[in-house]
Amino acid sequence: MRATVLVRPKQGILDPQGDAVETALAHLGFSVTDARVGKVxxxxxxxxxxxEARVQVEKMCVELLANPLMESYEVEIHG
Amino acid sequence: MASPQPRVGVITYPGSQDDRDALWALAALDAEAIPVWHEEHELPDLDAVVLPGGFSYGDYLRCGAIARFSPATAAVCEYADAGGLVLGICNGFQILCEAGLLPGVLLRNASLRFVCRDVPLVVERADLPFTSRCAVGQRIVIPVKHGDGRWFAPPELVHELEVNRQVVLRYGEPCNGSVADIAGICNEQGNVMGLMPHPEHAVDPLLGSADGALILASLVEAARERVLALL
Structure with a gap:
């Protein structure tokens, strides 16, 4: 069974990587009003x-994959 | 009676870089500096522990997130819970935050740039085992070298820290975008401290500043007092 975890910087937390991406996209002529960079x-x-897989992966997120002070996460389970 | 030499351990993780500098600086300040490998499940008999700077486990996932699970880190947590003196420098600070011994987290510098220079710091607490040689309000100069040094905590937690007087050092000029210019904090009990600047790189005027020795000599002195208390 496969699972995907999406980890995002929490709303309101300064994300300088996202800001850099937003600026770069603007330089390329794209109209972007916000960009946030997380990980997969x-x-x-x-x-x-x-x-059962979801229970395990949620536990992994709490113990290691995300830091609740600065990150939120989403779990996707693939059959 | 000769003054006893306190035993100060320095943990080496895979990717630690400043462990030898910390050992050298502590020995120069008259401690018996003892290297401790991260796979040790028990600490040797120590009077203080230092978690050094570097990039433990390549800083993968988040800085300090994986070193937190090293056997030696569990031993350091037990040591701290029993009242032992623990100092985390740079990556060591990040590990202490991830391990929950210190509040907050260290994020990517707001500038996205690696900062490597001497920075002025303002001492907020001089009554700790780590700062007894300093004075409140004193400005000291210690180098930083980090890409992820922006200390962050939600406003309510920052407020709690300010009320509990857990802020030990603040940057005297903008450095990395950390909340309230926080450069170093301690736990509520005052026996665990973390800071982003590197005191072990400023223990001799030849290195540009000897102000780091104020921090490390305070620690060595506090460790020595603990030895004397046991005699």
Missing amino acids: VDLELDATDPA
Whole structure:
């Protein structure tokens, strides 16, 4: 079973990488009013039950993959 | 009776860079400096511990996020919980924050640039084991070298720190965009401190400043007092 974790800088937290991307896109002529840069973690799991997989991945997020002070996360489970 | 030499450990993680400089500086300040490998599950008999600067585990995921799970970090947490003196410098500060021994988190510098220069700092607390040789309001100069040094915490947590007097050092000029210009903080009990500047790189006038010795000599002195208290 596969899972994807999306980790994002929390709303309201200064994201200088996002600001740099926004500026670069503007230089290229794109009309962008905001950009935020996060990260993606793709996981291969031994679990076969989607509910069990979600419980495991949520635990991974809390213990390691995201820091709740500055990041929010979303978990996607793929069959 | 000769003054006892306190034993100060320095943890080496994979990717630590300033462990040897910290060992050298502590020895120069008359401590018995003891290297400790990150795989050690128990600390040797120590009077203080330093977590050095560098890029433990390549700074992968987040700075300090993986070093937090090293066996030695668990031992440092136990040591701190028992009241032991713990100082985290730069990456060591990041590890202490990730491990929950200190509040907040260190984020990418607001400028996105690696900052490597001497910075003025203002001392906010001089009653800690790490700052007893300083005076409140004193300006000291210590170098920084980091890309992720912007200390951050939500406003309510910053307020709590200010009320508890946990801010130890502030930048005397803009450095990395950290909240309230915070350069160094301590835990509520005052036995754990973290700072982004590198005191071990400023212990001799030849290095441009000897102000770092004020921090490290305070620590060595506090460690020595603990040895004397046990005699």
